[in-house]
Amino acid sequence: MCGIVGLMANQAVNQALYDALTVLQHRGQDAAGMMTWHDGRFLLRKSNGLVRDVFHSRHMTRLKGNLGIGHIRYPTAGSSSEAESQPFYVNSPYGLTLAHNGNLTNSEQLKQELYSTDLRHINTSSDSEVLLNVFAHELGKQGHTLEPEDIFDAVRRVHRRCQGGYAAVAIINGFGLVAFRDPHGIRPVVFGTRETEGSQDVMIASESVALDVGGFELARDLAPGEAIFVDMQGQIHTQSCADRPVLSPCIFEHVYLARPDSILDGAYVYGTRMQMGRKLGDRILKEWPEHDIDVVIPIPDTSRTSALELAQHLGVTFREGFMKNRYIGRTFIMPGQTQRKKSVRQKLNAIDIEFAGKNVLLVDDSIVRGTTCKQIIQMAREAGANKVYFASAAPPVRYPNVYGIDMPVASELIAHGRSEAEVGELIGADRIFYQDIDDLKAACREVNPQIEQFDCSVFDGQYITGDIDDSYLAVLEAARNDAAKDLSAGDHALVGMHNQDDELD
Numbered sequence: 001m002c003g004i005v006g007l008m009a010n011q012a013v014n015q016a017l018y019d020a021l022t023v024l025q026h027r028g029q030d031a032a033g034m035m036t037w038h039d040g041r042f043l044l045r046k047s048n049g050l051v052r053d054v055f056h057s058r059h060m061t062r063l064k065g066n067l068g069i070g071h072i073r074y075p076t077a078g079s080s081s082e083a084e085s086q087p088f089y090v091n092s093p094y095g096l097t098l099a100h101n102g103n104l105t106n107s108e109q110l111k112q113e114l115y116s117t118d119l120r121h122i123n124t125s126s127d128s129e130v131l132l133n134v135f136a137h138e139l140g141k142q143g144h145t146l147e148p149e150d151i152f153d154a155v156r157r158v159h160r161r162c163q164g165g166y167a168a169v170a171i172i173n174g175f176g177l178v179a180f181r182d183p184h185g186i187r188p189v190v191f192g193t194r195e196t197e198g199s200q201d202v203m204i205a206s207e208s209v210a211l212d213v214g215g216f217e218l219a220r221d222l223a224p225g226e227a228i229f230v231d232m233q234g235q236i237h238t239q240s241c242a243d244r245p246v247l248s249p250c251i252f253e254h255v256y257l258a259r260p261d262s263i264l265d266g267a268y269v270y271g272t273r274m275q276m277g278r279k280l281g282d283r284i285l286k287e288w289p290e291h292d293i294d295v296v297i298p299i300p301d302t303s304r305t306s307a308l309e310l311a312q313h314l315g316v317t318f319r320e321g322f323m324k325n326r327y328i329g330r331t332f333i334m335p336g337q338t339q340r341k342k343s344v345r346q347k348l349n350a351i352d353i354e355f356a357g358k359n360v361l362l363v364d365d366s367i368v369r370g371t372t373c374k375q376i377i378q379m380a381r382e383a384g385a386n387k388v389y390f391a392s393a394a395p396p397v398r399y400p401n402v403y404g405i406d407m408p409v410a411s412e413l414i415a416h417g418r419s420e421a422e423v424g425e426l427i428g429a430d431r432i433f434y435q436d437i438d439d440l441k442a443a444c445r446e447v448n449p450q451i452e453q454f455d456c457s458v459f460d461g462q463y464i465t466g467d468i469d470d471s472y473l474a475v476l477e478a479a480r481n482d483a484a485k486d487l488s489a490g491d492h493a494l495v496g497m498h499n500q501d502d503e504l505d
């Protein structure tokens with residue numbers, strides 16, 4: 001779940017891309033990058049860090065042009081080194097740059113094909129560099145002139161070759177801005193326009209909040225398998241490029257990943273989270289009609305929307321019992337377990353008077369590794385709570401994710417191979433409540449009934465692309481468990497086009 005953005009405008013795009021990346025920051029905190037196009041040349045700045053740390057005014061001044069793409073990264077493949085930050089670039093055909101959200105599940109096989117058949121070299125362990133090269137190879141088959149049809153044909157062949165989750169934006173030097181979404185629509189991507197004098201600017205982004213901040217009106221989501229091409233005159237062309245597209249968006253976007261003020265596939269995330277709160281309330285009332293909960297307390301930030309609705313549904317007081325340090329990022333998407341563990345205490349602090357002598361129901365959006373809830377329950381007890389109950393607005397997370405969320409190892413998931421009650425015991429809760437999976441799907445569908453199915457693989461182990469088996473998961477686990485990631489910090493040397501770094505100032 002990285003964040004991507006692309007912009008074709010009638011004025012310089014650097015500031016608008018920066019603003020869009022800033023509001024997409026919740027999708028990745030490891031690296032950020034921007035590539036603009038000016039006068040037939042690409043200009044790049046990318047590095048590890050948050051948006052505000054990566055782009056200084058000296059970089060912004062250099063990122064000239066009315067066309068550009070941007071990326072914020074949360075690594076799910078390869079290492080977290082600067083060399084694997086995005087956008088990526090290849091010079092042939094035409095000159096191409098691409099930014100990707102998601103994860104390819106056949107990138108190893110593609111990498112071999114690219115080398116032996118397409119005669120292309122991949123210089124990092126990033127699947128996004130693979131995706132760019134597959135697109136480049138397919139685009140290169142089209143000949144000298146490039147009509148929208150040719151671009152769509154190339155995307156069609158990308159869909160035939162690539163498996164997994166991918167939403168991508170790209171610039172083709174001299175031709176325009178392109179974006180495409182995988183045939184299951186696993187990762188989100190929307191586009192919208194902003195009227196300018198006699199013309200329009202077009203923005204493509206992971207979430208609609210990026211459009212809001214730039215004053216763009218949301219047109220719609222890209223359909224699964226669809227591609228959009230914005231030519232140099234700002235004209236929009238779209239086409240479905242998949243043989244059998246089936247919308248199956250990742251339900252975890254609604255649980256945790258996306259911002260609540262985003263609209264994804266026609267569903268307000270705020271609305272789906274409220275419904276999750278109601279459904280969870282129903283379950284608690286059904287399982288425990290005589291409950292003795294005195295107060296409902298959310299674990300900020302993401303669970304707030306569901307927790308408030310849950311409290312109202314139960315008819316129990318809602319109180320903010322934990323204060324969040326606004327300068328600490330999201331802990332779940334931090335790269336290592338040591339850092340995640342340490343950050344919970346730095347991030348959240350209890351307000352004793354909300355706990356003293358009370359039976360509290362703590363609500364979180366999800367329990368993944370159990371890092372947060374274990375510490376929070378302990379903090380609630382230290383603050384004097386009588387009983388500590390715990391509710392998760394999502395079902396137990398039991399299976400790895402392979403489509404762009406860094407949860408590659410089953411054994412690192414606290415609910416893997418455990419019953420709900422066993423998790424409750426392990427985290428030290430007096431009682432635990434999980435959302436039912438059908439209720440979670442219903443919560444999202446009630447907001448947009450047109451979404452017929454979701455990718456719920458982290459909850460049910462059913463992988464929508466049909467290519468994931470135990471041996472795939474075993475290889476993934478060996479490569480991406482926490483210890484292995486520590487060892488592969490990665491090589492920072494960038495090969496390719498000039499990336500402005502601080503030493504050159």
Ligand SMILES: O=P(O)(O)OC[C@H]1O[C@H](OP(=O)(O)OP(=O)(O)O)[C@H](O)[C@@H]1O
Pocket residue numbers: 256299300301302303329330331332333364365366367368369370371372373
């Ligand atoms: O069981 P765990 O492995 O701890 O993961 C789950 C927790 O991590 C996330 O919070 P995070 O701090 O990332 O972000 P938030 O501030 O948006 O809630 C999520 O909202 C849960 O609180």
Ligand SMILES: NC(=O)CC[C@H](N)C(=O)O
Pocket residue numbers: 001002003073074075076077078084100101102103104126127128404405
């Ligand atoms: N979270 C993502 O979307 C990651 C994109 C890509 N797989 C990377 O690791 O850079």
Ligand SMILES: [Mg+2]
Pocket residue numbers: 299300301302303364365372
């Ligand atoms: Mg949280």
